[in-house]
Amino acid sequence: MSYMLQHLHNGWQVDQAILSEEDRVVVIRFGHDWDPTCMVMDETLYKCADKMKNFAVVYLVDITEVPDFNKMYELYDPCTCMFFYRNKHIMIDLGTGNNNKINWSMEDVQEFIDIVETVYRGARKGRGLVVSPKDYSTKYRY
Amino acid sequence: MADTEENSDDKATRFKEKHSLDSDEEDEDGKKYDVLADDDIEGQEEATIDYDEDIQIMPFNMREEMEEGHFDAEGTYIFDKTKEIRDNWIDNIDWVKVKHLNPDSTGTKRPLEGSDSSDEEEDEDTKNAKAMKAYASILDILEKGETVAKAIRRLGKNKSKIPSASQRWKAKKKKTAGASATEDCDQESVNKAIAEQKQMLQLTELCDLLIQQGIMDIYETSYERISFTLKQMREKAQNSRLTIAEKSNDEDLLDMFADDFEGKEDKGHYESEKELNNQGDGKEEFKKPMVPTDGKSSATPSIGGVLWEYKENDSGEAKIKGPYTTSQMSKWSDDGTFGPGVLCRKYQSEGQFYNSSRLDFDLYDE
Numbered sequence: 001m002s003y004m005l006q007h008l009h010n011g012w013q014v015d016q017a018i019l020s021e022e023d024r025v026v027v028i029r030f031g032h033d034w035d036p037t038c039m040v041m042d043e044t045l046y047k048c049a050d051k052m053k054n055f056a057v058v059y060l061v062d063i064t065e066v067p068d069f070n071k072m073y074e075l076y077d078p079c080t081c082m083f084f085y086r087n088k089h090i091m092i093d094l095g096t097g098n099n100n101k102i103n104w105s106m107e108d109v110q111e112f113i114d115i116v117e118t119v120y121r122g123a124r125k126g127r128g129l130v131v132s133p134k135d136y137s138t139k140y141r142y
Numbered sequence: 143m144a145d146t147e148e149n150s151d152d153k154a155t156r157f158k159e160k161h162s163l164d165s166d167e168e169d170e171d172g173k174k175y176d177v178l179a180d181d182d183i184e185g186q187e188e189a190t191i192d193y194d195e196d197i198q199i200m201p202f203n204m205r206e207e208m209e210e211g212h213f214d215a216e217g218t219y220i221f222d223k224t225k226e227i228r229d230n231w232i233d234n235i236d237w238v239k240v241k242h243l244n245p246d247s248t249g250t251k252r253p254l255e256g257s258d259s260s261d262e263e264e265d266e267d268t269k270n271a272k273a274m275k276a277y278a279s280i281l282d283i284l285e286k287g288e289t290v291a292k293a294i295r296r297l298g299k300n301k302s303k304i305p306s307a308s309q310r311w312k313a314k315k316k317k318t319a320g321a322s323a324t325e326d327c328d329q330e331s332v333n334k335a336i337a338e339q340k341q342m343l344q345l346t347e348l349c350d351l352l353i354q355q356g357i358m359d360i361y362e363t364s365y366e367r368i369s370f371t372l373k374q375m376r377e378k379a380q381n382s383r384l385t386i387a388e389k390s391n392d393e394d395l396l397d398m399f400a401d402d403f404e405g406k407e408d409k410g411h412y413e414s415e416k417e418l419n420n421q422g423d424g425k426e427e428f429k430k431p432m433v434p435t436d437g438k439s440s441a442t443p444s445i446g447g448v449l450w451e452y453k454e455n456d457s458g459e460a461k462i463k464g465p466y467t468t469s470q471m472s473k474w475s476d477d478g479t480f481g482p483g484v485l486c487r488k489y490q491s492e493g494q495f496y497n498s499s500r501l502d503f504d505l506y507d508e
Contacts, residue, residue, distance in 0.1 A: 108494070110491075110493040110494065111493075111494065114493065114496070118502075118505065121505035121506065122502070122505055125504075125505060127505075130502070130505070131500055131501075131502055132500065133496035133500055133501055134494075134496055134497075134500065135497070135500060
């Protein structure tokens with residue numbers, strides 16, 4: 001499979017990636033390629049990307065190279081995953097208290113696809129906040 | 143670089159300030175408008191005298207008004223809502239009683255098999271029994287190949303033969319004068335007409351009852367259709383009775399027949415589905431799994447037609463039930479049949495099970 005996850009190298013590219021996508025969820029992983037947490041997440045994203053190519057597209061952003069969003073999106077975690085649909089940030093109730101993003105790495109491919117699918121379906125119905133199928137409050141609390 | 147500036151503005155609105163929608167994170171922005179400065183109200187004059195003999199003199203200024211409110215920069219007067227508005231009747235509400243009246247849906251109700259004992263289910267049962275009775279009575283009145291509307295026309299066409307009160311009185315008078323054979327014949331047809339009218343009234347009454355239950359097309363329904371529906375309903379009733387009988391048996395016995403029993407239940411469910419659709423080809427539609435069979439359920443989120451399966455708990459022996467349609471799952475989830483939640487996943491997805499309480503079935507409905 002010659003499918004690679006695409007990096008975005010400046011703020012303009014990030015904006016364009018979010019703005020130009022009409023019918024798909026834009027998944028952006030903010031972090032560093034060398035970060036162990038990101039490595040795990042990227043592996044999962046890589047496996048997901050092809051399976052969900054019909055309804056989602058994945059981009060990677062290095063938060064040192066592109067610091068434009070760090071303040072606005074509060075990117076202080078080693079690895080942060082955020083979802084956008086038609087230039088709108090889609091929130092997910094993950095049970096963690098932070099509905100803006102996934103700030104841990106996920107290993108279960110299907111689980112992540114299920115989340116993105118929920119985001120996609122919710123966003124298509126005009127929801128700004130969707131509920132993730134799984135509650136992450138117990139497993140990942142501190 | 144006006145463009146980038148515009149973008150950054152755009153970005154600022156894209157992301158919400160708050161992390162979540164928790165109620166304790168209400169905005170506390172305070173005032174969202176500019177208050178008009180006192181100096182900006184032009185032409186005010188100090189108060190001179192309060193009274194000129196009996197006539198009260200209002201000073202030409204806004205001081206009195208400013209005590210109860212203020213102006214914004216655009217000149218709109220805004221009352222200060224400092225006083226608490228109270229509704230006395232709210233104090234009289236006994237909230238304990240209110241909660242008692244609405245038994246919580248997340249409570250003790252068990253799904254499906256256990257739900258026979260619940261109130262709603264009982265209601266449904268009596269409703270079904272009533273409908274069955276009505277159907278049976280309608281069948282008695284209808285002739286073969288006749289729709290209800292036709293039957294009403296048939297029964298109503300002799301209405302004119304029924305004599306009015308005055309006609310009856312006249313006839314009686316005549317009778318005393320001397321009865322004739324022709325009148326006897328008339329009397330017979332009149333009796334028949336009266337009986338027919340009674341039947342017709344009964345029929346319309348029954349139809350009304352069924353329409354109230356949501357069977358709107360009863361007037362256009364034919365004899366054969368009704369008898370078929372009735373047969374189906376009887377079978378279903380029998381099945382549910384079987385289910386109850388089976389349930390009362392020993393747990394071990396139940397396990398042994400579980401497969402058979404499951405099948406029956408599914409069939410019942412399917413039939414009710416078909417009844418709803420009133421379509422002959424419902425079977426193919428229902429059986430068709432929209433989820434790709436290769437196990438990668440989400441290669442494409444198939445819009446519409448998602449099927450689900452669920453189990454009641456996480457233990458190994460919990461049986462997976464399904465497939466069920468999204469609308470069915472949504473209904474069960476909404477009416478509390480699932481209680482605190484069951485574990486479900488897409489039919490044939492091989493993925494993990496998610497708690498139904500976290501799944502929004504509306505999203506899959508299309």
